[in-house]
Amino acid sequence: MGRRAIVIVLDSVGIGALPDAREYGDEGSDTLGNIARVQEGLTLPNLEKLGLGNIKPLQGVKPALEPAGNYGKMAEASAGKDTTTGHWEMAGVILKQAFPTFPQGFPAEFISEFEQKIGRRVIGNEVASGTEIIQRLGPEHMKTGKPIVYTSADSVFQIAAHEHVIPLPELMRICTIAREMLAGELKVGRVIARPFVGEPGNFTRTANRHDFAVSPPHPTLLDYVQRKGLAVQAVGKIRDIFNGQGVTEHKPSKSNAEGVDKTLEFMMEHQDGLIMTNLVDFDMLYGHRNNAEGYAEALKEFDRRLPEILHNLEDDDLLIITADHGCDPTTSSTDHSREYVPLLVYGKKLRRGVDLGIRNTFSDVGATVAEYLETEAFPWGKSFFRSISR
Template identity: 45%
Template sequence: MARAMILMADSLGIGAAPDAEAFGDLGANTLGHILDAYQQQWGEPLALANLSRLGLIDACEAASGRTLNVANRQQPMAAWGYAKELSSGKDTPSGHWEMAGVPVLFDWGYFPLTTPSFPTELIDELVARTGIPGILGNCHASGTTIIAELGEEHVRTGKPICYTSADSVFQIAAHEQSFGLDKLYQVCEVARSLLDDYNIGRVIARPFVGNDKDDFKRTGNRRDYSVLPPAPTVLDKLAGAGGEVISIGKIADIYAHQGITQKYKAPGLENLLTKTVEVFKQAPDNSLVFTNLVDFDELYGHRRNAMGYGEALKVFDDFLPHVLAQLKEDDLLIITADHGCDPTAPGSDHTREYVPVIAYRPGMQAVALGERESFADIGQTLAQWFDLTKLEYGNGFVAELSLETPDTAQ
């Protein structure tokens, strides 16, 4: 019986999508610009031997039409390609839902760039229902910046920090000790119920700790409150067929816990990867282990830290042999992303980019998958892999993941 693993490298775009100009993202290339920045900083290219063996560098070159300079480059041994997004946005839920076979073909609600950003009636109702003494922020902001600016006032007044971004999101930051983690979650749950009328995709709890602005730090107790996907995803189909869908990191939150049978949290890139391998070792047949590697997006993409992003990619690359060592004959590894977040682009928003579509099973022949018309090709491939009913969107490529024969093996 089959198993599969998805390593979702959050925000690892590989070149501007055909409609990038409409999003203000013409010329974006998260991976390409990270490699450029690394070489400029250190005078030598970043070495990504394992990711290149899986076809990431070839996929980025094909998607962007440019040559990348990377050290210790290897010939691909996997299936590699690049997918454009069918969904109308470049947000986290849209990317994740589409790769599970359900593109978002409607427009989310967004909050304006004005300050205040939130309608008065919304905040008044939130205060009335939760008993909080008011809110701070009420604007578009970087999460780390606004915590440094308003964290001390929050601790003093008990007012949570509420802010938004270019995504369809309402974020609430609060101190774990002085405000309380459970209270923060309760406020977020009330906010989620109020925001349905505004068509806002996510409410995010952003807990932090520390004594003052110099050492405030967000913790791993983040929680996302998402609306439900508009149709059953491949996760629902697998769980409904008696399989296991195991979430690592924030995957369960993004799918509003629908179609998830087990979930695990872990703080930081290396811990997420370690937990993935640990869980996959024990996963039974007919299991999907689905991991979101959030640090790429949260710590480096949004913070426009190209060097940090490059160093994190090296950590990922160095860990991949541990992942590959766990794969058995009927196991499938998929590496992809949900959008871009080019650390060299202006602002701090996601970028509309192609994402890598990498698939590997032990003993397969390397193959170029070319341009994929939708992230949903991944979901359709999983439906084929697990012998599930066909999804409405996506073209699967299991037939292209053929094993080497004695005549072709070298």
Template identity: 50%
Template structure:
């Protein structure tokens, strides 16, 4: 068997931190988009010494910030090969799945009346809302009506999602989850096929008091094929999921899972996992970049979230062992200075670091996110499943 170079690999996804428009971005309705660059332009500077040390600013600059002479990380940017710009497509591609048919979105007119009628009949509740909206805004507007009438708030976003809000006291969490399971079954039809159904519980009795809770639950489609995660698990390796990873892959190929209340919490969990012994992959999604700031078009809030991440990144870098490999990347863009509220089709960063590396620097640009999964499996001497895409760049990361 091939010798394992790294005993543990950490892959951290900064959800939506794209670094500039891909050549085909205009086909997706995106022109001159640049999530990280435009945040830097708006902020001027960011307190991100650890990302700077790894080479993030050698990879992409903006504002008053520039790269350093000798970054310690191996850095490049990745194109997305799949036909999409959403969370599931991006993560699935990282682990070897090519998605040709994009998921459905219902941004312009809400969900079809036929879908809503079936949902109402099977759930036993009237639907209110049914439009593309911010979750906090639609709860503030319709929360009192939901509580008073027993209806349920259904909405979507620019992403391929159907979301159902429910007050934890009057709707009941178990009932909310039941309705979301029904919605997941209904939206398996090709014409209504959304990537995720999301339960969005909240508390409060009146406007001004409503607040979403951490009891969110995502009901994603199962991956369309076997992934690098399945291959690792089948080979007896640990596959530890932090944040949304379990939901994105429907638990497939995962041996241990941690739910995160925020991106800061997700990094704190990752730091704790780093202190433990395991043999395999720790796969982390930090969603607040996207959910809290990108979709809400708040570049300043996004910038401060990057700074919070950088502080915990410093702790993680100190805690890494000699035979650990850290990879930091993203799954798509979500330019908070762009029009609308949709994700944006962008390159994503690839920053790799280990204390075993002799030096850092720029490596060859890659045409698919799938180099990540292929590299992880190659490191552990595990064969990627049949039908997957991607190739290993492990030799570049030594």
């Protein structure tokens, strides 16, 4: 039997502001800590056993006297605080310059050229919450057929359209054009299709979202694993984040629950290599909507599913649970927050209770997986594999 690493990214589950959070307007952000505080405690017994409460004090989550896993937290070395940056850094890409953001909307010249190329006028072109802007501009969109363009504090160009007004294939064509045009100084991390349905006053976004990312600037962990002839199995939006680079198999998911289901399906295939999963509900449904109660329930639901993942681990498997940034639902902001991310590491044959400390970069995840899977030398990050090996 060979080796397999399973990396599960709890999208936006940060664990306290980074020292430079003030530069991003995120001073005081603490996704896990503040949710636990406002909810008067979290009940996460399985994550607690692995050592979540040993990383830092969390109301309701006790430090384990004998953690079943190894624990620590990681700082982001890259500039920025978005999904693409966080995932890329785990895989060995450290960005010195953050992807561009557009707090005043996109340049008028760009919008004009974009309208000409797609054959439609657009509305919006502002920083907005996705759920709010479709309620506000959805009626006009339905009357005129004009897609809704908006962005956020993150590096995104989002296009919302009612599925009965602009069918999905047409929306994807429009997004493809945007992705091709957004280059150079306008090279955002992601173009996102945001389809919705419903009637004025009751619009809801559908699960047919699709992200159009840019390709990593150099080979990543996924490429290194693939080059060794091993499987790289992606769950959720992982394939989109890496623009397919290095991915050998992909299972889409429309919720955290389905993401866990798809991860278990890959685990039961018993292929050597890497399984990488993104669980997006924390961020998409609760963090960006400042819904601390919903966020807490999503954490509890993942905690309830965790025993299934642990039960299906093979003897030589390496499990890493972490996050890509924060999105504190208790602050006035609805955007991502510049935070440390938790690091929980478990394997049946690994040591237990090792304090992995504060890692200087998310790339330590990639370095560890690369060493564990014995790929070619991985030049980014510092592996902690020897610290947890028996």
